[in-house]
Amino acid sequence: MNRLTNIMPCRYVVCIILAFTAIHMQADDRELFIRTIKLSTGKGTVYQLFKEVSEQTGYSFIYDSRIIDNNKRVNIKKGEYLLIDAIMSIAGNYNLTVNVLGNHILLRLINEPTDDHSNGQKENNSNISLRGSIFDGETREPIQFVNVGITGTTIGTVSNLNGDFQLIIPSSTGSSKIKMSHIGYETREIEVSLLDNQSIEFYLNPKTIPLQEILISATNPTQVLNDMIRQKRDNYSLAPVYMTSFYREGIDYKKKNIDLTEAVLQVYKTGFESNSGFDQAKLIKKRRATNQQMNDTIFPRMKSGIGSCLVLDIIKEMPEFIDPNNNSRYSYSFDHITTIDNRIVNVIAFKQKASVNEPLYMGNLYIDDQTKALIEIQFEINPKHIEKATHHFVVKKTRALTLSLQEAKYIVSYKPASDGIYYINHIRGDIVFKVRKKNHLFNSLLHFWFETVTCKIDTKDVKNIPRNERLSPETIFSETNHTYDQNFWENFNLILPEERLVETMINNLNEVIINSE
Secondary structure, eight states: OOOOOOOOOOOOOOOOOSHHHOOOOOOHHHHHHHOOOEEEEEEEHHHHHHHHHHHHHHOOOEEEETTTOOEEEEOOOOOOHHHHHHHHHHOOOOOOEEEEOOOOEEEEEETTTSOOOOSOOEEETEEEEEEEEEETTTOOOOTOOEEEETTTTOOEOOOOOTTTEEEEEEEEGGTTTEEEOOOOOOOEEEEEGTTTTTOEEEEEOBOOOHHHHHHHHHOOOOHHHHHHHTHHHHHBSSSOOEEEEEEEEEEEEETEHHHHHHHEEEEEEEOOTTTTTGGGEEEEEEEEEEEEOOSSOOOOOOOHHHHHHHHTTTTTTTOOOOOSSSOEEEEEEEEEEETTEEEEEEEEEEEEETTTSOOOOOEEEEETTTOOOOOEEEEETTTTTGGGGHHHHOSOOOOTTTEEEEEEEEEEEEOOTSSSSSEEEEEEEEHHHHHHHOOSSSOOEEEEEEEEEEEEOOSSOOOOOGGGGGOTTOOOGGOOOOOOOOSSSTTTTOOOOOOHHHHHHHHHHHHHHHOOO
């Protein structure tokens, strides 16, 4: 049973070797904090030294990044320390309490108010909002598209391109755990109660695969793909479900965002044996910001962003490159082995055969070795032939512009619910054109992107969305009429906007209101 222990740290006074130490702990935990550890160096960042302590003790540290700066340089004596002394010396702040819960050590300010919920805050009496950032434990680079959810529920989101996330949960799940998982990394679970009123930086460690697991894993790509196809009925839902989804689409020109639309949708998702044409979407909330006050007279619009997300549920309508038995234009190879949630994942690479000169796809399929489920696919149009596909993406353009497709990349992932059934989780598409205006010497890049994440799944009383409430998925969604709501998100989950997108929203608030009414 987990025990919460409060420890008041020792405070040193100049010229006094031993000062009064006010430490309160239960007897069973005393051994931990009087444990001696050895710092091999006293110089480095806070992160580096805490990492060395974690490796020796097996305890992970959690602290508010507003209180303790991970990048701050530390210069203390190397050598042996009591654990509590090492913690305080590295943090450089003796006005801290140390709370121990499970295998985590939580650092807080002494007398930190518990009713100020400015970050991991209570939205109202029934919801709590949690925020954080997720980084690679070795490179310290942000990890994008990490699955973040509450164990035992279908509530979840993903981290954005900067590794940031926000998750709003009912207060009734406050005793649950938040789970962070990503292909190739060790899964991390942390008690929700530890994150309240905190702005936390999380670090996921790359997962090392034992040699014996590599040796016994299947290496026949055709067999792996056929197993995945045969197991579809066991892994994916046959019945329709409701999905609460966050959707956003954007247009970047010359590396600046010029149009951003965000929305909450209710999606009626049919079973995997029905094609995506039977899926339906209803608009719950929407907002838009435009920034077209530029010298350039390019006003691009994106069509069929939502329709693309519905079609990209590729388990429902498997494209040619997934089924090795129904085509002769692709070749397959076993690429490598990785993991997710402590399970082995086989990575199958595919590409068009050298004899094929059409603009086809290439990429990687990630298939769970145990369940045989497709959990992720990353694919793109073959860069060698991509310009030939330009006309497939352009509906209409002015004669004054020359467009050339440079990139068309997609990511699609699935996540299991508590009953083991996999549902569509996250979809993202990035389409990049090279643009040249008539009588202009230089080219510019025009980037269209869209993504959606499933935030909640409901399986009860699922019915078709009334026809008069359905969105037309093939329209220009950004121009869909919808009244702007200043309390836009309320208690909906979302993918946090990156800094450049926040700037678009803030600087173009008038456009948001005008274009949403």
